[in-house]
Amino acid sequence: MKISEDHTTPAIAAPGVSAPVRDPREGMQALLRDLRARPSGLSVEEAVRRRAQYGPNALPEKRGAGWASALVRQLIHPLALLLWGAAVLAWLSGTPPLAVAIVAVVLLNAALAFWQEQQAERSVEALAAFLPPQAHVLRDGHRVEVDAVEIVPGDVILVDEGATIPADARLLDGAVEVDMSALTGESVPVVRTAGESDPDAQLLHVPDAVFRGTQCTGGGGRAVVFATGSATEIGRIATLSQGVERKDSPLEQQVRKVAWLIAAVAIGVGVAFLPLGLLAGLSLSAALVFAVGLLVANVPEGLLPTITLALAVGVRSLARAGAVVKRLSAVETLGSTTVICTDKTGTLTANRMQVHQLWTPHVDIRTASEIPPGDGHVAALAEVLGRCTEATLDGDHSTGDPTELALLRFARTHVPARGALRIAVHRFDPRLRRMSTIDRGTERREVSCKGAPESVLPLCRLTAAERATAESVVAQLAGRGLRVLAVARRPLGATVPADRDAVERDLILCGLVGLLDPARPSVAPAVETCHGAGIRVHVVTGDNPLTGAAIARSVGIGDDDSAVVTGDVLAAMSDEELADLLQADGEVVFARATPEEKLRIADALSRRGEVVAMTGDGVNDAPALRRADIGIAMGASGTDVAREAATMVLTDDDFATIVRAVEAGRRVYDNVRKFILYIFAHAVPEIVPFLLFALSGGAIPLPLTVLQILAIDLGTETLPALALGREPAEPGLMDRPPRRRKEGVVTRRMLIRAWAVLGPVSAALALLAFFSVLWRAGWTPGAETGAGSPLHSAYLEATTATFAAIVACQIGTAFASRTERVSLFTAGLFTNRLLLIGIVFEVVFTAALVYLPPLQSVFGTAPLDGWTLALLCTFPPIVWGADELYRWVGRVRARG
Structure with missing residues (x-):
């Protein structure tokens, strides 16, 4: 598109596309020229034309599948x-x-x-909340209020304290302090000043640039918009987040494999044994009944609802523990987590600044918590902090900048609030990087001043040695990742100068204060538990590398020798170098990480076969939260963007809740295995009767009917299986390493227990019950047992005995399935009350099918005598005892 030189419309992009003109780090004059913009703002007509050309200042939307x-x-x-x-x-x-x-x-x-x-899936809708509904711009040289969606490239916006920036822009004049934590993760506000430039800086660190969705916490000025809509940083993150597709969880992948395996086995067995029945001398109808029975016996009808309900139980238990899970499968994913990539601000820390260390000319560097209230050496410093502030402390109704509130809390701990008349205040100036107040106390007027050391120290009366000492302390505190402020004062005479420079001079240095967003007390024990469970924890933050490393070490993540990698270094790394870094033992702190770099870290870990849990609370975390196997957002302090992109939200913002969630996930996965074992074990006693019928050529009548199998699979089996999904965690659950990503939900050991121990024992006992009834009635192989024959009633009682025997063996299998390795006596015989209720139900259900005439006619059952019932009562302990012996042998071999 070619534009004539005198035309006022910028040649930015094709119609309907909101995009930056060129690199916003170019000189301001060049930017204004390319934007065809003026410091006095656009005309109304020009704004309308650009609105039609570039579309609304709105986030991109992606329509999902219907x-x-x-x-x-x-x-x-x-x-x-x-x-x-x-x-x-x-x-x-x-x-x-x-x-x-x-x-x-x-x-x-x-x-x-x-x-x-x-x-x-609500990520993009949540991102829209970061666009303020209205904004102030200059149109035809006049300040007007417009809907934020009407802002276009080239607009001049007015940035005031407390305002949310509506678009990406560069300051024409003034200076502002901006909370960039939503985009960078850095807890300390940053200063943006007109006229400053750094062509080599990363976009988010351009010294005169402000970005949509961030908030101005101090200062003011005018800024020219260079990007709107999807071209803004938040818009770019929205596009990036939409491009990230969710992967199936390990359980979803494994269940799909198991499902297809079961389907293949069921169909294969049915098809293969149909001709076998014909060859054995069965009629076509009998062979079809035989094939259908095998198919029904191999299809676990209750598997899907049992898994779904077990996961739902896990979701409810996690919600009570402070973790809201948005996908059922995420419960299991947590249990298989091998690496946690955690943000710092609001995750490891409480996002609540506090005075951590201080220094005065009379007191060496000391930790603030070690200084007793009323210490005379810090009284002067605390007095200045109590006066030089615009914050107010009033419990839940406190107001002010988080940094000022932290300083005021410290001041109130060491000196009482004293009545003083505020005469004047010189508010914080982002260019000067300091503020001062003039107050009149009981004796005199006094100037109180605080700000950046490089701004305040030159105004203090210090000898060369004193200045060198102070600058050395500043370097030490900054090297520990602290935000350092200098505090000074001076008495003032009767005349109050009107000029700020005349007020802020000849100051007396009271000391230096180092502030830190401290780690939550619960984090260090949670990290220790993660290490015990074989889970590594990496810190991935947009914050300062010194601060990130200091917080990581304080909670036990890594040590003094651990790698600290900044965004620039990470960007220069090849994929192989990053893989080598993550492959090495130890934990890494990634600082100044961009959204793309967080995605790259998640991808690198995933390629190594790790199951990645990514925590975050800012807008910049959304793409990585979606890419990770499980994204964990902070519910209280996090942004809506992060909460909607995540699969789990911590309502209490407590890192320790993640550990509880991991434990719950491991328990849920173990329980899924337990009821799969329980269901698989029943396939053998359900299939063996049909094989016996076919291989005998009909000489042995069918010991179990298809309807009776369905009654087992959908009736007696369901409640105990559900109860196994509520089984308490086995001892040592969090002392074992995470399972491998490729480890199947069905293992070789599980199949041995199901098909070589529990299944065959149950099948043998079921056939024992069947033949004991027939033999006592005088049956011999080949004897007629059909309707009208003398043995028909005995045959009905015999099939009923087989049905009841399988149910009795189910009870023993249910108790055996409660533990994988430890003895049931260690876990407790009666600790799962729901299982006891389920067993009572299946006994009552079985009795109804056996003794109620209407159900007898449907399911082909007959009443059982006392001798048979007594025999059936021995089956549960026999089945459970056989498996208990198998597990005991396994424990002995493991110890040996």
Whole structure:
């Protein structure tokens, strides 16, 4: 697009695109020329033209998939497909009510997952909250208030104290102090001054640039807008965040693999054994019944709802502990976490500045907490801090800059508030980097002054040696990551000078104060627990490297030899160098990290096979929170952007809650394995009767019917499986290393327990019950047991005995599944009350099917005699005892 020289419209971008003209670090005159802007602002007509050309000052929006496709995805999930198959099989087997029940389970699970997904994606909408609804601009040389969406490149905005910056801009005049924590993570406000430039600085550190979504905490001035909408830093982060696709959690990946494995086995077994039944001499109808029975026996109809409800229980327990999880699978992801990348401000720290160390000409550097109240050596310093402030302390109603509130709290600890008449105040000037007040006490007028050491020390009456000492102390405190302020005073005569320079001279140095946003008391124990659990913790912050390293060491992250990598150094690293850094033992502090660099760190860790949890609270954290396996945002101090991008929100902003969440995630995953073991173990006693029927060529009647299998899978099995999802954590849960990302939810040891211990023992006991009834009735192999035959009633009682025997073995399997390695006596026999309730239910349910005539006719059952019932009572301890022996052998081998 070519523009004539006298045209006032800047050649910035194509219509509808809001973008910066060129690098905003160029000279101001060049920027004004390229923007076709004037210090007096645009005309109204020109603003309207640019609004039409570049579009609104709004964040980019990305439309996701429609709700219909999202819902369909939940209906064709692998486990859902298995349940659809089970419903078809139930219908084909002549039990429409069971088919309807299975379909209801599929629809219920799909609706729950769909709702979770729709609630989880709100990042861009939250970013919009950082655009103030209105702003002040110059139009035709006059100050006017406009909607923030109407601001265009070239506008001159007016930046006042307390205002939120509506677009990215550079100062034409004035100086401001800006809270940049939402973009950089740095807790200390930064100064931006017109006329200063640094062509080599990173964009966020350009000395005269202010950015959309940040807040002016002091000063004022005019600024020319160079970027709006998606071209702003926040807009860029929004675009970056939208481009990050969520990955399936480890559990989702493993469950999908297990589901397809089960489907393949079920179909394969059914298809393979259909001709086997025909070869064994079965009729076609009998062979079909045989194949359908194998399919039904291999499909765990209750697996999907059991996993979903177990995760939902984990979500509720975490919410009570202060962690709100937005995706059910995130509960399990927490349990597999191997690396935590944590922000500093508001995460490791409370985002609440306080005086940490101080120095006076009479007192060497001391920690503030070690100085008793009323110490005379710090009284003068505290007196000045109490006067030289515009903050007020009033409990929850305190007002003022966080730094001033911290200084005022320290002052009130060491000197009482004294009545003094405020005569004048010279507010903080970002260019001068100091403030002063003139107060009249009971005896005299006095000037109180505080500010940056390089601003205040030259105004003090100091000898060369005293100045050198003070500057050395400043270097020491700054080297410890502290924000350093100099405090001074001087008596004033009866005349109060009107000129600020005349007031702020010939000062007497009271001392130096070092402020720090301290670590939360709960963080250090939480970090220690993480280390015990085999989890490494890296600090990834936009803050000062000295401050980040100091806070990290104070909570036990790394040590004095740990690497501290700044954003510039990280940007210069190759992917291989970054991988080597992360591969090495120890923990790293990444400082001055940009959103892209946080993403790069998360990607590098993920390529190494790590399961990454990323914490954050600022706008700049949103892309990394989305990319990580689990993003953890701060609920109280964090931004809406971070909360919406994350999969988990800490309502108490406590790092220790992450550790509790990791423990809960490990417990949930263990419990998922426990009820999968419980379900898998039942496949053997359900399949063996059909194999016996087929291999005998029908000489042995079918010991279990298809309807009875469905009654087990959807009736007696469900509540105990759910109860296993509520099992308390096993001892030593947080003393073992995280499981590997590729480690399956189904392990070799689990299959051995299910298919070589619990399953065969249960199958043998079930067949024992079946044959004991038939033999006592005089049955011999090949004898007729069909309807109308003399042995038909005995056959019905025998199949009922098989059904009841499997249920009895389920009870033993449920107790055995409660622990993976330790003895059940260590965990406690009766510590899971829900399991006891589930067992009572399945016993009552089984009794109803066995003894109620209406259900007898549906499920083909018959009453059992006392001898059979007594035999069944021995089955649970036999099954549990066999597994207890297997686990004891495993513990002995592990110790040996």
